[in-house]
Amino acid sequence: MTTFVNLLVVAAALVLVARRQMRAQRLDSERRFWLLPLILGVLALRDPQIIDHQHTALSVALLAAGLVAVLGMGSVWGWTVRLWRAADGSVMAKGTKATVAAWIGMIAIRIGLFGIGAALHVHQSGSSLMLGMAVLLLVRSLVVNWRARALEPSGPTAVLH
Known part of the structure; x- marks a missing residue:
């Protein structure tokens, strides 16, 4: 895919995820939270230009730094989500x-x-952004789902910040 298409895919995923994250929603732990990250990751890794072959070491270092950063930020993001139990016992986020x-x-x-x-002067493909987004979403979902499992099923007053 072209860089422009990659950026459009990343932007669309960002808008979709950001919009959903800022409103209360039932957390479905059985949902396939890994599906969107898997799709984004596969699309990103199919791009042969994800690494600049004229600056291989620098390109790999930048990609690795970006992935380490999104691992950390995905964890932070997962911990910033407010979780609570609704009156019916379902987990809300x-x-x-x-x-x-x-x-x-x-x-x-x-x-x-x-x-x-x-x-x-390292060429940076939009696929590296897409791969970073995949890792970010996966880590965030893992953290939120892990936190949700730890919620006490004591009723609607159970709140975890």
């Missing part, structure tokens, strides 16, 4: 102001890494 701050931080880190790559 909603993003907070800290969630927005985590998104802003992640975007700033990605811009910084892109700037470093540009300064070093």
